[in-house]
Structures are given as C-alpha cells and as structure tokens.
Amino acid sequence: MLxxxxxxxxxxxxxxxxIPNFAHGALFAVGAYLLVxxxxxxxxxxxxxxxxxxxxxxxxLAIEYAGIxxxxxxxxxxxxxxxxxxxxxxAEGIILIWGPVGISQLPPPxxxxxxxxxxxxxxxxxxxxxxxxxxxxFLTWLFLEKTRYGAIMRAGIENKEMVSLLGIDIQRxxxxxxxxxxxxxxxxxxxxxxxxxxxxxxGVDMLGIAFVVVALGGLGNLLGxxxxxxxxGVAQALVAAYWTEASTVVIxxxxxxxxxxxxxxLFGIR
Amino acid sequence: xxxxxxRDILKLGALxxxxxxxxAIIRAQSKxxxxxxxxxxxxxxxxxxxxxxxxxxxxxxxxxxQILGRPIKYITRDxxxxxxxxxxxxxxxxxxxxxxxxxxxWSSGVALAVSEVAKRKKVLHFFSGGTEDISGSRCHRYSxxxxxxxxxxxxxxxxxxxxxNPKAKRWHLLVADYAFGWSLxxxxxxxxxxxxxxxxxxxxHPLGEREFSNYVQKAAANRPDAVAMINFGGDAVAGAREIFxxxxxxxxxxxxCWSSGVEELIQLNPEIRENLWVGTNFYYTADTPVARExxxxxxxxxxxxxxxxxxxxxxxxxxxxAGFDKAKSAEVQDVIKALEGIEVNDLLGRMRIDPATHxxxxxxxxxxxxPKAQMKDALDLADVxxxxxxxxxxxxxACKDIGSF
Numbered sequence: 001m002l003x004x005x006x007x008x009x010x011x012x013x014x015x016x017x018x019i020p021n022f023a024h025g026a027l028f029a030v031g032a033y034l035l036v037x038x039x040x041x042x043x044x045x046x047x048x049x050x051x052x053x054x055x056x057x058x059x060x061l062a063i064e065y066a067g068i069x070x071x072x073x074x075x076x077x078x079x080x081x082x083x084x085x086x087x088x089x090x091a092e093g094i095i096l097i098w099g100p101v102g103i104s105q106l107p108p109p110x111x112x113x114x115x116x117x118x119x120x121x122x123x124x125x126x127x128x129x130x131x132x133x134x135x136x137x138f139l140t141w142l143f144l145e146k147t148r149y150g151a152i153m154r155a156g157i158e159n160k161e162m163v164s165l166l167g168i169d170i171q172r173x174x175x176x177x178x179x180x181x182x183x184x185x186x187x188x189x190x191x192x193x194x195x196x197x198x199x200x201x202x203g204v205d206m207l208g209i210a211f212v213v214v215a216l217g218g219l220g221n222l223l224g225x226x227x228x229x230x231x232x233g234v235a236q237a238l239v240a241a242y243w244t245e246a247s248t249v250v251i252x253x254x255x256x257x258x259x260x261x262x263x264x265x266l267f268g269i270r
Numbered sequence: 271x272x273x274x275x276x277r278d279i280l281k282l283g284a285l286x287x288x289x290x291x292x293x294a295i296i297r298a299q300s301k302x303x304x305x306x307x308x309x310x311x312x313x314x315x316x317x318x319x320x321x322x323x324x325x326x327x328x329x330x331x332x333x334x335x336q337i338l339g340r341p342i343k344y345i346t347r348d349x350x351x352x353x354x355x356x357x358x359x360x361x362x363x364x365x366x367x368x369x370x371x372x373x374x375x376w377s378s379g380v381a382l383a384v385s386e387v388a389k390r391k392k393v394l395h396f397f398s399g400g401t402e403d404i405s406g407s408r409c410h411r412y413s414x415x416x417x418x419x420x421x422x423x424x425x426x427x428x429x430x431x432x433x434x435n436p437k438a439k440r441w442h443l444l445v446a447d448y449a450f451g452w453s454l455x456x457x458x459x460x461x462x463x464x465x466x467x468x469x470x471x472x473x474x475h476p477l478g479e480r481e482f483s484n485y486v487q488k489a490a491a492n493r494p495d496a497v498a499m500i501n502f503g504g505d506a507v508a509g510a511r512e513i514f515x516x517x518x519x520x521x522x523x524x525x526x527c528w529s530s531g532v533e534e535l536i537q538l539n540p541e542i543r544e545n546l547w548v549g550t551n552f553y554y555t556a557d558t559p560v561a562r563e564x565x566x567x568x569x570x571x572x573x574x575x576x577x578x579x580x581x582x583x584x585x586x587x588x589x590x591x592a593g594f595d596k597a598k599s600a601e602v603q604d605v606i607k608a609l610e611g612i613e614v615n616d617l618l619g620r621m622r623i624d625p626a627t628h629x630x631x632x633x634x635x636x637x638x639x640x641p642k643a644q645m646k647d648a649l650d651l652a653d654v655x656x657x658x659x660x661x662x663x664x665x666x667x668a669c670k671d672i673g674s675f
Contacts, residue, residue, distance in 0.1 A: 100317055102504065102537040104511055113517030114490065121490035123515040126483065196480055197511050197537065199504065201316070205480060240484030245447060245474055247484055 001133035002188050004229025006206060007213030008140060008222060009184030015157040015220025016177040019068060020076060022083040025207025026090035027182050031056045031189025032198045033098050036105050045108040053186035060182025064175045072174070087203065094200045102199040129191050136187065137226055140180075144222060153177060157220055212255045218268020228266060302341045303600050305330070305590075306363045307583070308374035308384060313351025314478040315376045318503060318579045321533065324572065325580030326373060328564070329587035337594045343367075349375045353383035360384050364391050370602050373397070373586050376579065377477070378450040385413040392675070394602050396590055398551070398582040400450030400502070400528055402668070405629035409669035411606055414623065416586045417551050418634040419662045420450075420528075424457035426634040426658030427527050427549040431496075432465045434547075434638070434655070435523060438495035440470050444485055444509055446501035447474035454500045454528055457666075470494050479505055482512035490516055498525040507537045510546065520544035531637075533577035535651045540642035543651065548637040552581040553654055556635070558619045560588075575649050585617040589630070592616075603675050624661075627669040633657040 006028065013021045034055045038048030063086065071079050106112065107125035114121045144150035155163050156173050164170040188206075196202065213232055217224025235254050240247035258266060307326045309319035323346055335342045347363050349356025356375050363369040364387070371394045375381055378401035388395030389410045397404055398416035400423075405415040418426075432438070441462070445451040451474065459469060470492040473485050479501075486509075489497055497518060499509050506526050513519050523545045526534070531550040535543060554565045554575040564584060568576040576584075589609070594600060597608035610625035621632045637652035645651070 100320070101533070102317075102507055104507070104537055104539045104542060106539050106541055107515065112515075114515070120487055121516055122487070123483075123512075123517065125515060195483075195512075195515065197507060199317070202480075236481075237484060241488070245476065247481070248476060248479070 001130050001137070001229070001233065002192060003209055003213050003233050004137055004226045005133050005184055005188040005191075006210040007217060007225035007229045008137060009181040009188070010210045011214050011217065011220055011222055011225035012153075012177050012184070013181040014214055015222070016153060017068070017072070017174050018160075018220075019071075019079045020083065021181070022080060022207065023063070023086040023090065024181070024185050024210055025203030025205075026087040027056050027060060027185040027203070028189040028192075028206045028210075029094060029198070029200070029203035030059060030090060031186030032105075032193040032202065033094055033189075034186070035190035035193050036098075036103055036198060039105065049187075049190055052190040053183050056186025056189070057179045057183035060179045060186075061175060063182070064178040068178065069171070069174070087207070091200050091203065098198075098200075100200060102197055104197045105193040107194040125194055129195065132191060133188070136184070140184070141222075141226075149176075209251060212251055216255050216258055216265055218265030221265065221267045224265055224267030231266075302343045303337060303371070304343045304345060304363075304367050304369040305587075306360065306367070306369040306372035306374075307344065307346040308349050308356060308360055308363075308372055309346055309583075310351045310375055310377070311348035313349075315351045315503065318376050318530075318533075319348065321577070321579040322374060322376060322583040324568075325576065325583030325585075326587045328567065328571075328580075329584045329591070332588075333591060337591055338598065338600055340600065345369060349380060349384075351375070351377050351380060353380045356380045357383050357387050360387050361391065364393055370394065370600075371396075371590060371605075373583065373590070377448075378453075379448045379477075382408060382449060385410070388412040392602060394590070394606055396586040398586060400454055402453040402662075403449060405624075405627040406668035409627055409672050411628075411672055411675050412602075414586075414589075414609060414628045414630070416582055416589070416630050416632075418632060418659075419629055420453040421457045421461075421662040421666060422658060422660055423528055423549055423551075423634045424454060424461045425660045426636050426656065427498075427525060427547075428458060428461040428465060428467070429658065430636045430656040431523075431525055431547055432467075435496065438523060439466060440468050440493075440495040442470050442489040442492050442494035442497045443472040444482075444489065444497065444499045444501060445472060445474045446477055446479075446505055448477050450502065450528070451500050458498065458500065458527065475501070475505070477505065480508050482509045483516075485509070486512045486516045486518065489513070490518055494522065496523045496525060498527055500527045502528060503530060503534065506534050510534075510538055510542055514542040519546065523547055525549070530578040531635075532575045532649065532651065533579060535639065536574075536649070540645065543639040544641055546639040548639065548652060550578055550635050550637065552576075552578045552585075552618070553635045553637055553652070554581075554649075555654060556618060558615075558617065560615075560617045564617065581617060585621075588616060589614065589621070589623070606675075626672060627667065628672065629662070629669075631659065631661055633659045 010024045034052035035048050038051045111125040111128050114123045213228045217228035235250050236247050239250040309322040311319045330344050347359040373396045378399040381397045389412050395413040402420050404413050445455045525547045527549045529548045529550045531553050593605040593609040597604040609623055613622040618632045623630050635654050636656045638655050639652045
C-alpha cells in the first residue's frame with residue numbers, strides 16, 4: 001500500500017508535469033525526518049503525522065516555484081539533472097540537520113507489538129499503515145474523480161494545451177500537482193518511519209521502487225500506479241514467504257516481465 | 271581556427287612548470303611511506319567508511335604522521351562496497367601513489383577480493399571483518415585479520431548467552447547472505463550442539479536488506495525461544511526494529527551475534543534494546559589503558575563513543591606501526607615478518623598475531639543491553655557481561671600452510 005502511495009505521487013508529477021522527479025525519494029525521506037522532529041517537539045505521534053507531510057508539501061511548493069518552473073521548456077535532460085541534483089542536496093541536508101547516524105522511531109504505544117491472526121503474526125502498526133494508506137489512495141481518487149479541480153488535473157495529463165486554451169491557469173495546476181505529489185511522498189515517508197527507521201539514504205531505495213511502480217502501471221497512469229503498487233507489494237510478500245532470498249529481486253523481475261509483454265505498462269497507452 | 275591566446279600560454283607554462291618540478295616530487299615521495307585506507311564512502315557501508323577513517327587517522331596522528339623518522343602519507347580511497355571498484359581503486363593507489371601498506375575495506379566479501387590484490391602486488395594488507403577465509407582457506411603472507419575468529423565469537427556468544435538463559439534452546443537464525451554470515455552461522459550451529467540447541471529456522475537475507483517483515487513473520491511462526499541475528503550495520507538495526515515491531519522482543523531475547531556495538535545500538539530506541547544481547551569486537555568500556563585513552567580522545571573529538579569501526583581501524587593501524595617499529599624497516603616483507611607472532615598489550619589488552627594463520631588472537635565481547643531506567647546517560651547502553659578468547663580449534667583451521675612471499 002505504501003508502494004502505491006509513493007507510485008501515485010510520482011505518477012501525478014510524471015503525468016501532469018511530464019518531469020522525471022528523481023527527488024521523489026528525497027521528499028519521502030524528509031517526510032520521515034519531519035515526523036521524528038515533530039514527535040519530539042510536540043510529543044504526539046498523531047499530530048506529528050498530520051503536520052509532517054504538510055511540511056513536505058510546502059517544500060514541494062517551494063521546489064516547484066523556485067526551480068522546476070524554470071525547466072518545463074528545457075527538456076528532460078535538464079529536469080533530470082535538476083531533480084537528481086536536488087535529491088543529493090536534500091540527502092546531504094538531512095545529514096547536516098539530523099546527522100549521518102540512523103534513527104529509530106517507535107510506533108505510538110497503542111500500536112506497538114503484534115497480533116496473532118491465527119495463520120500468522122502481524123504488527124499492529126503495519127495493519128494501521130495499510131488502512132491509512134488505503135484510505136489516502138481512496139481520498140486521492142475521490143479528489144481526482146469527483147471534484148472539479150481533480151477533473152482539471154486529469155485533463156492536464158491528457159492534453160495540457162487544451163486545458164490552458166480553456167482559460168485555466170496551467171502554471172498553478174502544475175504547482176498544485178507537484179505539491180500534492182510531494183505530500184503523498186511525505187506521508188508515505190512519515191508512515192514508514194516506525195517500520196523502517198530513518199537514515200539519510202532511505203529515499204534512494206524507495207525511489208527505485210517508486211519508479212518501478214510508475215513504469216509498471218504505465219507512465220502517468222494513476223490507477224495503474226495504485227494497481228502496480230499493490231502487485232509489487234503482494235508479489236514481494238508472497239515470494240518472501242516461500243523463497244525469502246528472492247524478495248528484492250522479484251520487484252524488478254515482475255517489472256521486466258510485464259514490460260516485455262506490455263512495453264507501455266499495465267494500464268499505459270503511451 | 272587556430273589561435274594561441276593568453277590562456278593557452280598560461281596552460282603551457284603550467285605544464286612546463288609541472289614537468290620541471292616532477293623530479294623533485296619523485297624524490298620527496300621516495301622518502302615518505304604511503305599508507306592506504308580503503309574505506310567505503312558509498313554503497314552498503316557508506317556510513318561506516320568515515321568512521322574507519324577517523325580511527326585510522328587518530329592512530330597516525332598519535333605518531334605525528336611519522337614512522338621510523340620518515341613522514342607517513344595517508345591516502346584514502348572509496349571502494350563503494352563493491353569488489354570491482356575496491357580492487358581497481360586499490361591497484362590505482364598501489365601503482366599510482368606508491369602505497370605499499372593498506373587497511374580495509376569493511377565488507378568481508380569485498381576484502382577477500384582486495385586480499386588477492388595484496389598478494390599479487392606484494393602489499394601488506396590489514397583487514398577486520400567476519401570472514402574466516404582471510405586467515406583461513408585463502409590465507410597468504412600479505413593479509414592479516416584483526417577481528418576475532420568467527421569461532422571465538424560464536425563460542426563467546428553461545429556459551430555466555432546459554433549461561434544466562436539456560437532454557438532458551440530453540441533458536442531461529444537470521445543470517446546475512448555473504449562470506450561473513452556463512453562463517454559465523456557454521457560455528458554458531460557447531461557450538462550450539464554442545465548446549466543441545468535446536469535451530470528451528472535459519473533464513474538468509476541479502477546485504478543491505480531493509481525490509482525484514484517477511485523474515486520476521488517466518489521467525490514468529492516458528493515460535494522460537496530466542497532469535498539470533500548474524501548480520502551487521504544497517505541490516506542488524508532494521509532487523510532488530512522489525513523484531514520489536516512484531517512484538518517478539520522483549521518477550522523473547524534477541525541476540526546480535528556480531529555487532530558494531532555503539533554505532534548500531536544508538537540507532538535503536540531503549541525500548542527496542544530491551545532483552546537484547548550483543549556480541550561485538552569492541553565495546554568502548556573495555557578496561558585497558560590504551561582503550562581508556564582512545565575513548566577519551568575520541569569522545570572529546572567527535573562527541574560520541576567509538577564503536578567497532580573506528581576502533582578496529584585505530585587498532586589495526588597501531589598494530590601495523592608496531593610492526594614497523596619491531597622490524598626497524600619499512601620494507602613490506604620485513605614488516606610482515608615482524609608482525610608474525612608479535613605480542614602487544616594494546617586496545618583490547620593482550621593481543622597476539624598467530625604466525626601460522628595471520629589471525630589476531632584477542633578477546634571478543636558479550637554485552638547485555640540496559641533497560642532504560644538503568645541508563646545513566648544516552649551512551650550508557652550495555653554492560654560487558656563476558657569476554658572470550660577461545661581460538662579456533664586446530665581441527666577447523668583451514669589455513670594449513672600460509673606459504674612464502
């Protein structure tokens with residue numbers, strides 16, 4: 001479900017802005033670090049979980065406003081260089097602010113420990129994350145499908161020129177889409193913190209998976225990103241149960257297999 | 271269009287100056303002793319390399335960057351935790367910079383490849399890590415092993431854990447899937463036989479694994495009395511966290527068989543450290559004069575206590591320099607001969623290098639983490655409850671003949 005959340009955010013950015021956002025992993029990491037800072041500052045995990053991703057959305061807003069906005073016309077090479085450079089700067093910034101040593105964040109007391117599901121053990125916090133991530137994906141879907149602004153966004157993915165010809169401020173649309181994508185990365189990071197802990201390089205692993213999810217689902221396809229996120233997660237868990245050593249490889253094996261058969265991704269048209 | 275401008279003339283001038291100055295540089299280089307620290311700055315052990323560097327630098331600075339009256343030129347290279355990169359960088363430093371002595375890298379699998387370079391290029395190589403092959407099946411005259419033998423570690427951990435938890439006989443193992451993990455797993459099982467241990471499961475995970483839920487799920491399903499992890503660094507931290515998240519610890523004990531000590535433990539919350547037992551090559555409360563001095567200086571300089579990584583680099587450098595002193599020579603083969611059988615009272619107390627295998631014989635530490643309420647400060651993480659130095663029994667020794675130069 002977390003993969004779906006990451007993929008959805010990245011897919012939004014890729015789809016609407018047509019930008020390969022290599023800083024998506026770094027935004028994920030910032031979400032996690034902001035959560036820990038917020039928990040330490042306000043002492044309440046739940047409140048921190050609300051605040052931290054908003055911080056990442058603000059950061060996304062600033063990044064779009066100060067940098068990416070200038071590169072829409074510059075082509076993918078420049079965008080790639082910019083976002084990749086940005087990811088390095090953010091990772092180093094994390095080391096400067098929070099230090100190079102990894103940090104652990106405990107789940108809130110209510111969600112510590114595991115539950116015996118009869119056939120298996122499962123940590124309570126992970127169940128919570130599944131529900132929250134599912135809910136977020138659902139809310140994002142509601143926003144995109146059922147609101148006017150969501151419809152404009154989807155239209156933006158289909159045909160940017162048409163949307164701007166209709167008198168819609170496409171620039172603002174880009175900014176909102178980037179901030180929303182950043183928010184989703186940030187909340188995925190914040191939710192992940194108690195599961196995987198924090199380290200300055202944590203974004204790199206997740207970025208790889210997020211791109212796999214986006215490629216698998218079809219570039220810029222939102223439903224595809226969600227489906228691909230679920231497929232990857234389930235495939236990884238299933239393989240791990242029977243052949244633990246292969247649980248990382250399977251992510252890429254699934255992608256390779258699907259792309260061989262459907263080069264445009266599961267739901268892609270391009 | 272060809273036109274010489276001011277810039278080109280300046281470039282030519284610079285080239286000329288470099289050419290003229292070159293013989294002088296070569297003369298200067300022949301006097302200095304170049305020592306290479308092969309420390310990862312990228313890849314799986316990117317976080318460890320800078321710590322190794324700290325320790326090595328401290329040992330060299332203690333000597334005023336000099337040995338036998340000659341200046342030491344300390345160079346470092348980033349091997350990227352990859353065998354290919356590390357061997358290439360090592361060869362470049364040997365051929366290009368004239369390095370004849372090297373220490374590192376941190377990963378066992380990578381170090382085995384680097385050890386082959388040392389053998390081929392006839393360069394003294396010191397290494398600390400969990401593979402037994404450097405002082406075992408792939409031993410040769412040029413490589414030395416600082417870390418305890420995996421057998422020494424396994425014996426210390428299993429014997430002392432069972433003394434404290436005699437009923438915990440069903441163990442589940444989580445093993446890093448490379449040279450270090452395999453060595454230690456073998457001896458944990460071997461020593462375990464003497465205690466009647468039953469290994470209800472043993473799963474291997476790749477180096478750099480961060481998603482442990484699947485492994486822990488399997489471990490939980492086996493309902494073991496104890497979980498033992500044979501992994502290191504970020505893997506061990508991620509594993510311990512997940513085992514806590516699943517609610518296994520603190521109900522059942524978790525053993526980190528080969529930990530870096532402080533560096534790993536401070537990444538875990540005190541709650542996660544409850545009922546955590548730790549085997550390590552170094553713990554900063556080691557009660558020797560050299561350790562006390564080193565820890566004091568390290569804390570003053572870096573504001574935290576040293577773990578295994580800086581301490582190993584520090585001690586290896588000191589041992590190597592002790593070899594120079596004993597040999598009264600900076601020739602590689604003289605220093606090697608001096609190190610063979612050398613006995614020092616150093617960082618860990620009495621330390622000796624076995625001339626037959628190049629294995630450093632030294633104590634291994636076993637710790638029990640403190641509950642939060644008993645911690646005096648943030649670094650008061652654990653008590654050393656035992657040390658052990660049982661060497662690898664002859665029947666297991668794979669280094670039958672270390673060979674000649």
